[in-house]
Amino acid sequence: MSAPALTEAQVAGLDDRALIRLEKSIAEAFMGGVPWGSVTWALVNTAVWLSLWPLTLSGVLPLWAAFPIATVSIALSYLPSHEAQHRIIARAGDRLFWLNELVGHVSTLSLVLPYDVARLTHYEHHKHANHPDLDPDISTHAAGTLDFFRRSLANRQPSGESDKAYGETLQRLGTPEAQRAMIVAAVYRLTYFSILFALAWSGHALEAALIWWLPRHLAATYIQYYLSFAPHHPAKLQGRYRDTRAFRSPLGNILTMGMQFHIIHHLYPRIPLMRTPAAYWAMRPVLTARGCDLGGL
Amino acid sequence: MQRILMGVFRIMPLLFGLGFLAPLLTQIIARAGWTPPAGLSPLILGLAVGGAWGGFATLRGRWL
Numbered sequence: 001m002s003a004p005a006l007t008e009a010q011v012a013g014l015d016d017r018a019l020i021r022l023e024k025s026i027a028e029a030f031m032g033g034v035p036w037g038s039v040t041w042a043l044v045n046t047a048v049w050l051s052l053w054p055l056t057l058s059g060v061l062p063l064w065a066a067f068p069i070a071t072v073s074i075a076l077s078y079l080p081s082h083e084a085q086h087r088i089i090a091r092a093g094d095r096l097f098w099l100n101e102l103v104g105h106v107s108t109l110s111l112v113l114p115y116d117v118a119r120l121t122h123y124e125h126h127k128h129a130n131h132p133d134l135d136p137d138i139s140t141h142a143a144g145t146l147d148f149f150r151r152s153l154a155n156r157q158p159s160g161e162s163d164k165a166y167g168e169t170l171q172r173l174g175t176p177e178a179q180r181a182m183i184v185a186a187v188y189r190l191t192y193f194s195i196l197f198a199l200a201w202s203g204h205a206l207e208a209a210l211i212w213w214l215p216r217h218l219a220a221t222y223i224q225y226y227l228s229f230a231p232h233h234p235a236k237l238q239g240r241y242r243d244t245r246a247f248r249s250p251l252g253n254i255l256t257m258g259m260q261f262h263i264i265h266h267l268y269p270r271i272p273l274m275r276t277p278a279a280y281w282a283m284r285p286v287l288t289a290r291g292c293d294l295g296g297l
Numbered sequence: 298m299q300r301i302l303m304g305v306f307r308i309m310p311l312l313f314g315l316g317f318l319a320p321l322l323t324q325i326i327a328r329a330g331w332t333p334p335a336g337l338s339p340l341i342l343g344l345a346v347g348g349a350w351g352g353f354a355t356l357r358g359r360w361l
Contacts, residue, residue: 157354157358157359157360157361158354158355158360159359186302193309193317197312197316200317200319200321201320203320205321205325206321206324206325206328208317209317209321213317
């Protein structure tokens with residue numbers, strides 16, 4: 001995958017139509033093909049998390065070792081599903097569409113996030129990013145990092161905002177698909193709590209707490225920070241070139257799960273995650289000409 | 298059906314306190330080898346704390 005290298009000087013004099021043509025031609029160079037890395041990531045990661053149960057319950061793996069593995073695994077569970085949500089692996093009608101849907105459904109099992117809930121609410125996030133009433137992820141935005149952690153904790157209380165926002169979004173959509181997604185969400189949640197309760201009362205409360213319950217909370221915080229808060233901060237502006245920013249993190253690309261380049265994803269959601277850094281560097285002069293917030297990256 | 302589900306989710310913090318926190322506390326106490334005060338068994342203490350905390354969260358809408 002490559003696109004012609006551009007300089008800011010070459011882009012500076014272009015009018016709006018020329019800029020969008022150029023932007024699209026760059027983006028197209030990074031789209032297409034099956035992102036096998038994300039498919040492998042989804043299946044291996046899910047298998048790792050599932051394997052922690054027999055390994056821990058049989059005493060092969062100590063719980064203190066399973067806990068960090070579970071936390072990392074659940075933190076890694078969202079992004080392959082995100083690729084599937086955008087039908088990047090395969091589109092409806094394609095030969096491998098089943099694989100797209102399999103990845104979407106399987107990868108977020110540990111996160112207890114049903115694929116259709118994630119997909120439908122995520123489309124609304126793209127459509128209304130940073131809108132105070134219509135963006136289902138707006139509750140993750142905060143004045144700064146400390147405020148993010150405070151709000152993240154508040155959102156998880158029984159009267160918190162995050163789950164409510166997803167439910168309200170599905171209700172607002174009101175389509176048969178959205179109504180089905182709400183039922184599936186209720187089934188997922190009831191199943192999750194039933195499994196936790198059954199494990200706890202059968203003498204495996206610590207395993208349930210340290211392989212699923214606590215890792216899921218820690219992973220959700222990490223995911224919300226890097227996938228929602230950081231790339232949209234300060235979440236005040238709306239519009240194609242204003243609602244998402246690039247940013248430079250001391251943790252680098254891998255530990256921020258590629259989110260430094262999330263602006264590319266909002267402009268062209270069908271560019272696979274692993275190609276967004278290259279797409280960013282190719283498109284950077286266009287983004288500069290558009291006045292995007294590139295956060296020093 | 299929807300009404301039943303909404304009712305269950307409304308009291309979910311209490312169910313979580315009794316269904317998860319109570320046995321979790323019981324097992325933590327047992328693993329730590331700690332003896333609860335006033336002759337309480339670890340299970341009774343776990344149920345008391347888990348139930349009270351879950352009840353508080355159900356009524357107040359927050360755990361903390």
